[in-house]
Amino acid sequence: MRFTRYTDYAFRVLIYLAVKPEGERATIKEIADRYVISENHLMKVTHRLGQQGFVHTVRGRLGGLELARAPAAINLGDVVRCCEDDLVLVECFDPATNQCRITAACTLTGIIGEALDAFLTVFDRYTLADLAAPRSQLLRLLSM
Amino acid sequence: MRFTRYTDYAFRVLIYLAVKPEGERATIKEIADRYVISENHLMKVTHRLGQQGFVHTVRGRLGGLELARAPAAINLGDVVRCCEDDLVLVECFDPATNQCRITAACTLTGIIGEALDAFLTVFDRYTLADLAAPRSQLLRLLSM
Numbered sequence: 001m002r003f004t005r006y007t008d009y010a011f012r013v014l015i016y017l018a019v020k021p022e023g024e025r026a027t028i029k030e031i032a033d034r035y036v037i038s039e040n041h042l043m044k045v046t047h048r049l050g051q052q053g054f055v056h057t058v059r060g061r062l063g064g065l066e067l068a069r070a071p072a073a074i075n076l077g078d079v080v081r082c083c084e085d086d087l088v089l090v091e092c093f094d095p096a097t098n099q100c101r102i103t104a105a106c107t108l109t110g111i112i113g114e115a116l117d118a119f120l121t122v123f124d125r126y127t128l129a130d131l132a133a134p135r136s137q138l139l140r141l142l143s144m
Numbered sequence: 145m146r147f148t149r150y151t152d153y154a155f156r157v158l159i160y161l162a163v164k165p166e167g168e169r170a171t172i173k174e175i176a177d178r179y180v181i182s183e184n185h186l187m188k189v190t191h192r193l194g195q196q197g198f199v200h201t202v203r204g205r206l207g208g209l210e211l212a213r214a215p216a217a218i219n220l221g222d223v224v225r226c227c228e229d230d231l232v233l234v235e236c237f238d239p240a241t242n243q244c245r246i247t248a249a250c251t252l253t254g255i256i257g258e259a260l261d262a263f264l265t266v267f268d269r270y271t272l273a274d275l276a277a278p279r280s281q282l283l284r285l286l287s288m
Contacts, residue, residue, distance in 0.1 A: 001147055001228050008234045011252055012244070035245055076255065084145050090152045100156070101179050105281035107274060108155055111220065115266035122259035130251060137249035 007083035009037065009045045010054075011131070014079065017055060018071040018132035019139055025064025034142045045083075052082045071132050077124035087116060151227035153181065153189045154198075155275070158223065161199060162215040162276035163283055169208025178286045189227075196226045215276050221268035231260060 016031050028046055032039035046065060049055045056068045067074070081087075089112050092098045103109070132138070160175050172190055176183035190209060193199045200212045211218070225231075233256050236242045244250070276282070 001145055001231055001233065003145055003233045011234075012246070015246065015250075015252075036243065087145055089145065089147045090155075099180065102156070102159065102282055102285045105278040105285055106159075107277065108159075111266065111270055111274070115263045118262040118266050119259045122262050123255065126255055130255070133251065134249040138246055141246045141249055 001089075003080075004084060004086065005041060006045055006048065007080060009041055010049055010079060010083045012037070013042065013046055013049060013065075014054065014067070014071075014074065014128050015131050015138065016142065017065065017067045018128050019135050019142070019144070020066075025058055025062065025066045027064050031065075034144065048083065052078075054079065054082070067128075071128035074128040075124060076126045076128065076131070077120050079128075080120060080123050089116065145233075147224075148228060148230065149185060150189055150192065151224060153185055154193055154223060154227045156181070157186065157190055157193060157209075158198065158211070158215075158218065158272050159275050159282065160286065161209065161211045162272050163279050163286070163288070164210075169202055169206065169210045171208050175209075178288070192227065196222075198223065198226070211272075215272035218272035219268060220270045220272065220275070221264050223272075224264060224267050233260065 012035050013031055016034065017026060020026060028042050029039055032042050046055060050057065050068075053068055054074060055065055057063065057065055088094045090100075090108070092100050092103045092106065092109055093112070100106070156179050157175055160178065161170060164170060172186050173183055176186050190199060194201065194212075197212055198218060199209055201207065201209055232238045234244075234252070236244050236247045236250065236253055237256070247253070282288075
């Protein structure tokens, strides 16, 4: 069981933007360089984060990527739900492709759904402000 | 986020064996045929389930695969932990390969760990007996 790389990188982008000094913006290349990860993957991730209203791009000379809301207003459960569009833990979670013979009588589906709710509820209790709290340490680790 | 096919099939094997009439055993081919899934995958799954003490194989003319314990003694949290040996939700969960720059100051690791605990705790509350409860319906769906 793994998060997609999308989710992993989405968290890294959001943390990066959250610890940036007030008023400073970032480029995708800069974020990719500091984390030593693929710029190409980050482009897709930031595009999605933009569509979902977590970040936006300011044009112009001092332009770049910034958070669209204050870190305390970015709920981590929302981030996971936005990035993990494939929360299909087992075959029957996707009725379009499900071929499991026992679906009609299976109680496992409900148990997995309950477990997934419990999982997401934990993320719902935190915001990006919690992730950005160790700010000075994060700035140092990212050589910012 | 998905379970491995291992876990999905492990649950199917256990449910199949749990609804079998008392004293009857099953073959891997029979289980594969009833679920219309790959016999080859099932072989690996049942091997793992055997190693972990969930099922065992009886030799001889009336031999075959059977549960090693009563369904009520097979905890679903244990099944998930047995099959999902890759509960590495993000890169830093595997210190051997982790290259994330901010690991030392990252609070996300703790939040994900807490979410994973909440997820597994739900499975811990159920046993195979809960999955086998709609027995007559399951027997009909599996043409047993």
